[in-house]
Amino acid sequence: MDLTLFMYLIPSLIMFGCGVYGFITRKNMIAIMISLELMLNSVDINFVVFNRYLFPGQLEGMFFSLFAIAIAAAETALAIAIIINVFRIAKNVDIKQITKLKF
Amino acid sequence: MESVGNIILYFIVAIAIIVFSVLTVTTRKILRSATYLLFVLFATAIIYFQMDYEFLGAVQIAVYAGGILVLFVFAIMLTHRPGHDAEALTSHRRWLGLTAALAGVGVCGYALFSYADFAGKVITSGSTFDMVQIGRFLLSTDKYGYLLPFEAISVLLLACIIGGVVIARRR
Numbered sequence: 001m002d003l004t005l006f007m008y009l010i011p012s013l014i015m016f017g018c019g020v021y022g023f024i025t026r027k028n029m030i031a032i033m034i035s036l037e038l039m040l041n042s043v044d045i046n047f048v049v050f051n052r053y054l055f056p057g058q059l060e061g062m063f064f065s066l067f068a069i070a071i072a073a074a075e076t077a078l079a080i081a082i083i084i085n086v087f088r089i090a091k092n093v094d095i096k097q098i099t100k101l102k103f
Numbered sequence: 104m105e106s107v108g109n110i111i112l113y114f115i116v117a118i119a120i121i122v123f124s125v126l127t128v129t130t131r132k133i134l135r136s137a138t139y140l141l142f143v144l145f146a147t148a149i150i151y152f153q154m155d156y157e158f159l160g161a162v163q164i165a166v167y168a169g170g171i172l173v174l175f176v177f178a179i180m181l182t183h184r185p186g187h188d189a190e191a192l193t194s195h196r197r198w199l200g201l202t203a204a205l206a207g208v209g210v211c212g213y214a215l216f217s218y219a220d221f222a223g224k225v226i227t228s229g230s231t232f233d234m235v236q237i238g239r240f241l242l243s244t245d246k247y248g249y250l251l252p253f254e255a256i257s258v259l260l261l262a263c264i265i266g267g268v269v270i271a272r273r274r
Contacts (some may be wrong), residue, residue: 002105002225003109003225003226004223005224006215006219006224008227011117011121012118013211013212014125015120015121018124018127018128020203020248020253021128021200021203023197023204024199025200028133030178030179031133034127035127035128037171038127038140039130041144041147041167044147044163045150048150048151048156050152052156053226054224058247059232059237059247060160060241062237063154063240063241063249065251066159069166069167070256070259071256071259072167072171073166074259076171076174076265078266078270080175080177080178081266082144083178083182083269084178084182085271088273093182
């Protein structure tokens with residue numbers, strides 16, 4: 001039995017589906033960020049697996065994952081700063097009740 | 104032909120990824136959701152180690168599990184009372200989410216199955232890269248060099264530091 005490319009793409013696909021489901025159904029801002037991290041993580045797995053299986057002599061996918069991790073860290077830090085600021089003003093982080101930004 | 108230990112490790116990691124990512128988006132308590140996300144990130148790091156990308160696995164553990172998860176836990180502690188459940192979802196949004204997720208998974212799964220010969224490739228014992236080569240690639244301006252994105256990321260991180268301080272500062 002061999003570990004094929006396919007066997008790594010299936011868990012990654014399911015992880016992405018869970019991220020989409022959580023992103024749409026969650027109402028808490030921090031839970032939405034967690035779902036977003038799931039989606040980013042599954043895309044990172046795809047880059048690395050395609051790099052290793054299809055182009056094992058190069059490192060493009062690995063560097064793409066590395067930069068994606070760095071950008072995800074920056075984006076999470078900023079988003080959490082915004083969430084804490086919103087919490088300070090509106091006293092909760094529920095997207096149903098924070099409607100002042102709507103026109 | 105893979106070794107038996109590698110296959111067993113693969114199945115443990117795959118089942119852990121599937122179970123914990125479903126639990127991450129279905130649990131009611133937000134702190135448990137963050138903990139399950141931590142398990143998913145560790146399983147991903149094990150996949151990177153299995154692919155012989157040791158540096159990427161170390162970065163995954165250090166940045167994601169060590170940095171982002173701590174940030175999430177701090178944000179949860181600052182904005183929630185402990186033991187506080189999320190309210191039940193309205194049925195409309197749950198059906199919308201389920202439809203979108205299942206449609207996406209179905210389309211991508213169909214695409215995967217229709218490229219069966221391509222998806223059945225096995226790993227070829229290519230040259231593994233050590234840390235010296237990764238550093239050379241990261242700081243070179245040649246054909247496969249990544250100096251420009253490296254510098255762009257450093258500027259982005261600086262902007263992110265300044266933005267975080269300005270946004271979260273108490274006026």
